[in-house]
Amino acid sequence: MNNMKILHLASFTGNIGDEANHSGFRRKLRENLDMNFTYTDLEIRKFYKSWGLMKFDNSFVHLCNSHDFVIIGGGNFLELCWDYSQTGTTIDISIEMLEKIKRPIIFNTIGVDDGKGISQDNIDKFKVFLDYILDSDKILFSVRNDGSKDILKKYFNDSKLDSVHVVPDGGFFLTTKDFYQVEYDKNKVNIGINIAGDMISIRFGDNYNGFCKNFGNYINTILSINDNINIVFLPHMYLDIRIIGETMEYIEDEYRRNRISIAPLLNGNLNGGQYIFNLYRNMDLILGMRFHSNVCSIGQNIPNIGLITYHKHGYLFDEVGLSDRALFVNDSNFFIDLLSKTKDDLNNLEKIKDRYKVVNKKLNNDLDEFHQTIKRFLEGNEKLLAGDLL
Template sequence: MTKLIKKAKNVVKSLIGFNRVKNILPQIKGENLNKSKKKLFHISAFNYGNAGDILLPLALQDTWNMENKFFGWENQLIYPTVDSKLVKKINKSKGLIIGGGGLFLKDTNANNMSGWQWPCSVEMLSKIKVPIFFYAVGYNRFRGQEEFEPIFKENIKAFAEKAVYIGLRNNGSIDALKNYLPNYLHKKLKFQPCMTTFLSELYSNEIDFNCDKQNFIAFNAAFDRSHLRFGINIGEILTDISIVLRELSEIIPLKFYSHMNSDETIIPFLQSHGVKYELVRLNNTHPKHILEAYTKPKLVIGMRGHAQMIPFGCKTPIISIVSHNKLQWFLDDIGMPEWGVDVKSSNFKEDLKLKVLKALENTENNIKYIEKKQKELFEISMKNVREGFSALNTK
């Protein structure tokens, strides 16, 4: 555990000038850090090694700042075990916000205090005196993954009883989490979209989200827990993806957007099938660069949750390769389930190519649809923020 914490902190400090553990986040808006004595305490997986996790904490704070800029932020990495010293720091703040990201996962920062990523025991939770909010958190259990340990059910019940609300980033997560809670606590579960899904609403003055799309497709692959994503057919699935990409590369340029190092596991397959592409690494970079990169493509083919949500938030059409339920849950929530192709589909290769070609023919219509849905997701999010501020201890 100590090695994991040390590694995480080193990643966090890897970009010169940005020490997230000490509260300095890279700014997209270019605003000065708020020095207010009124602080919100933020627990998150601050991380430069994964492009999606670079954006998450910043976008969360900017979402809350849209409603009220008179609060500062105290940032805390999610991995260290919660003790009395940390609780004391939390209680000096006006409120505790946990999120965003897929924090309900048993094997990332595995522990026997909570059963999910933040190792906060029920005993330590009972000592927290400020309002608690979960904001844009996901149930990230993979298909076929082992069930949570029994401590998870006890722990999440205690959090649900104490929290003002638990904001989950898709309705699939809400339905899944209900299985661990008694009926009377289901009302604590709220739909709270990931902040990356309405980036153009947050940063309209900083990024040109209405720029003309360039004539290329960006694609992304994911390989964390690949045995759960693909099963025994991994070779066949990756071959099918590579064949489709090669055929697409003959009619439109391709760029491979790598969110983290393990994404590049697909490269030997691409090379063996003669896929022509440009590699673009988005990890360990400034979040503004990530936004600019995702405003450009005509279409994004993504296997990661944030390889669908970030481009969507940047008004860029998407086709998702579904190797985790969360990707389909997002598409269902935005009313476009057909924008996904499941790796388990018997017609996976044919469906993928057909849907990509159809999307390329409907770029403008898809952008208009995205703009409309983004506004809806943003309005839901700001309503939840307003409810949050109304529950804070502002004395």
């Protein structure tokens, strides 16, 4: 069992947060299990109806059985809004196909989500799927620490949910190498900003243009009261470039030309996560809208303010005991509170870092414990790990 082949089904091309998630998870798994792993990366978007390149069929089963075991996730793949799917989620796999997989399966820090809509039919379909995987000795099921288990409890009143493990996202455990980064000014106070340009109607309702204008004015105010601040925008995917550009329209031209930069948009296969999240590490304060913007700030002990535009991202702060570090963008006093919090945080950065160190110690212990559960799970499925099934 010391050198194992893993089929890893996940998002690898979504945005640079994917790289942070997988990098941190794989590093810790290797250290905790003291094993060597060879990964076959399988992009889950190939199974999306919109791409239509692969199906959860006999070919997929064959691929699973050609590896020692299968990891699905992390990622927010259990959105309960897809009527076409046999499970109501993007993992559109039948019980028949799951039965044919003769290797252990780990659902790793999966996100469960009802934010894009849910129907009773999808609840019923997902219940069949969930019952099967929770009853199966060959499947280990875990959700990430973003309120996913509480969402399950909303729809399923079942003692089986006690066997659902809640596990920190792998992005908390990201490590980065050093780069020369021109965006960072060591002689100034550096504020990194991640704002998200996808899911516009969900994030902002009818107030997208208002957000861009008001956020631009917030930046004007911050820069006007402190001449030593350097602003770095941190895009995670191409749609972030749009909202950054539209926000910049409302920033004073003098500031745009002298005190603001935009980090490069680097996809995962360009080592983008390493570059961008090392840039995070050099920031004094992060304002983060995306899930992994906040995860990777907290995980590196960088003070951050969560700009919450999606309910589950607020649950993340609740679960790690940092509810006061998040502000909800659609609250009427958001920009007043953001300005006040920014000023206060810049005077208390070391206290915030010390608080994050305590949080991260617990997160590390939680993940270490779950990885011992994985070790016992694999040992209990030793027969499935051995032999040629093809």
